[in-house]
Amino acid sequence: MLTGSGRACEIATWDFGGMGPYKSGTTYVDPQGETTWLSADYDESRYGYKRDPGWKLGECIWAQHGVWDPSTDTLLKKDYFKKNPRTGQELSYEEFTNSYFMDYYRKQRDAIRAYHKDSILFCQPPVLEIPPSIKGTKDDDPLMVYAPHYYDGVTLMTKKWNRHWNVDVFGILRGRYWTPALAIKIGETAIRNCFKDQLAAIKKEGEDYMGNHPCVLTEFGIPYDMDDKYAYKTGDYSSQSGAMDANHFAVEGSAMAGYTLWLYMCEASHQNSQNLISTNDLQNKHSLGDQWNGEDLSIFSLDDLPLPLDANLSSPNDSSTSLVDHTAGPNTKKQNSDESTVNPGNLKATLKTPSILSKQTNSPPELTTSPGYRAAEAYIRPSPIATVGRVLNYGFDLRKCTFILRIHAGQATSEDTPTEVFLTEFHFPKDKSDVEVSAGKWTISTDDADGGLIQRLRWWHAEGENSIKVTGVISKQNVNTGEEDDEGYYKNMLGFAKSCTLM
Secondary structure, eight states, X not given: OTGGGTOOEEEEEEEEETTEEEEEEEEEEOOTTOOSSOOTTOOOGGGOOOOOTTSOTTSOHHHHTTSEETTTTXXXXXXXXXXXXXXXXXXXXXXXXXXXXXXXXXXXXXXHHTTOTTOXXXXXXXXTSOOOOOTTSTTOOTTEXXXXXXOOHHHHHHTSOOSSEEEOHHHHHTTOSSSGGGGEEESHHHHHHHHHHHHHHHHHHHHHHHOSOXXXXXXXXXXXXXXXXXXXXXXXXXXXXXXXXXXXXXXXHTTOSEEEEXXXXXXXXXXXXXXXXXXXXXXXXXXXXXXXXXXXOOSEETTSOOOOSSTTOSSOOTTBOOSSOTTOOOXXXXXXXXXXXXXXXXXXXXXXOOOSSOOBOOOOGGGGGSOEETTHHHHOOOEEEEOSSEEEEEEEETTTTEEEXXXXXXXXXXXXXXXXXXXXXXXXXXXXOEEEESSSEEEEEEEEETTEEXXXXXEEOOSEXXXXXXXXXXXXXXXXXXXXXXXXXXXXXXXXXXXXXXX
């Protein structure tokens, strides 16, 4: 609050070590009088609202609530944020989610539904907290998706992919261990399974507290500037690939309905009061990262090579484009002319995006210098698109370059409705892939999908339990990320013990 009001302060600094965060010292922060709050003479008439007379411009809102005294810089109510100001009740994390968070969510939901009554709302409660208790209530909306976030905190904070040990953070938070030391997982196999178990538990909590809703992991990712940016100097992204593959292994194994990778990337130029900021100044580079919060999680960077068309190639030649098909034209289909409300017609037209698949074309030369995709072999993965029946399990083994899907079909597929799989051309070129099925027939084709190309595997099968296995091209990158080289429990424990210090 003090620095937000322009005061200079000495502030504690923290670092992250092998046993968690620790205080590393202090630093002097001087905003030099620059304040977060609008000045008292700021003209806010442009916004068209009427300010409450009790909320004064030019003053800290928390000072106006009596939390601290600006005349003496003294804290007056140290437990202000601990209690609900309307009821005086102390707030636990769970109570906060069921009151403040749900109040906020309902306002957003009602505002959106006023214009798009059939919209599907993604509800993302506070990270790693217990979801809101809305199962069986009017908030248990059939058009709602449970949208949690998850990060491997050890890798994120240390910026290292540690194949030897990690921690079941979710299990600690839920009190599943007598001591946090028991939550340590030893060896890469145990670590990968730990990630999977955490995501499965998060998904189960959503069902228990919110009801039966699709669970989409709406944010996860890895730091690319690991090991003091070693990969940027050598081109060796094996650590990043291993970490990314472990996260995807967890997503697939926990039966999430879908996922989205975190990507912070400014792409457009903008004008400020002095000059024009170029696009390149706003995009990811090795020296700058994402240019937000010290992070470097973007899956592509201007300083990396474009993705090759084939897993065994180093980069595309001059006659190839990057992942994005820049030649796709605007939507020529008839659009719904009524733009006053959101409907399936104008929504699809607005959200249409090109395919991520590479496409050979006589493209302009500048397309060959498009952003490079980093450790792409780990996140460009096959997945079911539409299945006839219930998915029992599926997964992609990056090291062996194999995709396996098991389903239970209540009826046999018809000629017009086979089970469909997105089969990544990067790992599974059509003429270099082997397909094994428990029964039925299959085809692989490259189709035009909304202006882009997508490789699909179509599978016609009988009712009952069925399985399919596709083996693609094993590349050098795949081999460097596998778990078969896991040193085993004993060697990992021995190495872990040697690194410990008696306190």
